[in-house]
Amino acid sequence: MSEEISQNKVDIIVVGAGPAGVSAAITAARGGKKVVLVERAPFAGAKNMYGGVIYTHAAQEIFPNYKEAPIERYISAHSYVLLSENDSTQITYKNSLHKDNAFVAIRAKWDKWCVEQAVKEGVYFAPDTLVKELIVKDGKVCGITTDVEDFYADVVIIADGVNSLLARQIGLREDIKPKNVALGVKEVIKLSPEVIEKRFALKEGTGCAMEIVGGPLKNMLAMGIVYTNQDSVAVGIGASLEDLKAQKIKPYELLDSLKQHPFVAEIIEDGEIVEYSAHLIPEGGYNALPKLYTDGALVVGDAAGLVNNIHFEGTNLAMISGKLAAQTALEAFECGDFSSNTLCLYKKKLENSFILKDLKTYKDVVHTLYGRTGSFLTYYPDKVNEFFNIFTAADGQPKKEKFRQFTKHFFTKRSLSELFKDVIAGIKIVFGILK
Ligand SMILES: Cc1cc2nc3c(=O)[nH]c(=O)nc-3n(C[C@H](O)[C@H](O)[C@H](O)COP(=O)(O)OP(=O)(O)OC[C@H]3O[C@@H](n4cnc5c(N)ncnc54)[C@H](O)[C@@H]3O)c2cc1C
Structure with missing residues (x-):
């Protein structure tokens, strides 16, 4: 072993501190391993955007103390809205017994809190560190080259999100095809908590998740969302990149049209736009799964395309895939084999979980x-x-x-x-x- 390796060698490196990466890192640390979690942003969540809903089952599985996290509102109402040019039909499901099924959280706060928990449990967090490429020796991934220094590990968990340049570098994934991704754009619009609760007919502190089809989102694979934060609402659209390209529609124009529809306009009336963001969403599902492991490396979360877009679920698949990957890595340590022969167990775990079962259910x-x-x-x-x-x-x-x-x-x-x-x-x- 070179001097460099012995100096900068840990057991497990996790690249990307989103829900997938932090869940992998904390699980590996709980298994007694020396873990480095590397994130290009100055803090976890700084570069991350999504609609707003975190699912309790996954949050609780990774963070039993999740109720201490900065939660905006617990979802008590789930609405589905069908728009026509000017009208709307809304179906709202309320189940007071399952108040804790999901909650709304802001990623800049939630991801940061999650990483703080991981650090408390022994994870070494390296923010502001861009992983440029994976180090591969004799066909086995054995480390990372960053803009700061090189690190080596027995297992590298790739959690670098939807673009995953790293999974592409080692041939686990192909380049993104427009039909396999949607583009999400979102605005956060400030409104007082009282106004939000009145407009959504909510009890204090509870929230609503709303999914919208039709109206201005016509003739393309596109959906709108409206989620309630504590003192703002997130309004966004997710539209197939292929459809946007083919119909030459700019995503922010689509979002603007949605905001102008009377149904949405009423909800956000007099609100102030405080944030605008955009991000890709994996849409390929089961039929576009990449190879999930290779010698010395595992791919998790969006990097592996694990999103259930029919149910707007991504963070939970990310968290649980991160956990399953880390458990597989721990098993690899037990038998001292970090090759695909052992790491293939990760795919089995995914198959036995809701993750691949659900993706398979909706594959077509x-x-x-x-x-x-x-x-x-x-x-x-x-x-x-x-x-x-x-x-x-x-x-x-x-x-x-x-x-x-x-x-x-x-x-x-x-x-x-x-x-x-x-x-x-x-x-x-x-x-x-x-x-
Ligand atoms: C518009 C939109 C709305 C969504 N709404 C929801 C929702 O309401 N509920 C839900 O459950 N899911 C939602 N999703 C999906 C969800 O956001 C993702 O599935 C989830 O964030 C995936 O987590 P991840 O950890 O795999 O990736 P990410 O959250 O993307 O994290 C990847 C991390 O890796 C870091 N990184 C990338 N490259 C490097 C590198 N080279 N070096 C170091 N660090 C790197 C990034 O900075 C980032 O922090 C939504 C997505 C979008 C785009």
């Missing part, structure tokens, strides 16, 4: 939706609003006449062949999920 949904976005994410939301417009109007016109008109429109504005394709797509989606 996005692909099927791609061809039918004009139907499922535009035409039918429109029709739902049209139906409720008729159903709720007391305008002196006989109801039967209006329902007949609605049914006639429904079938004349949509050719039978299109309807047939929608039914087939719907069946494909349902059977794909249930099989």
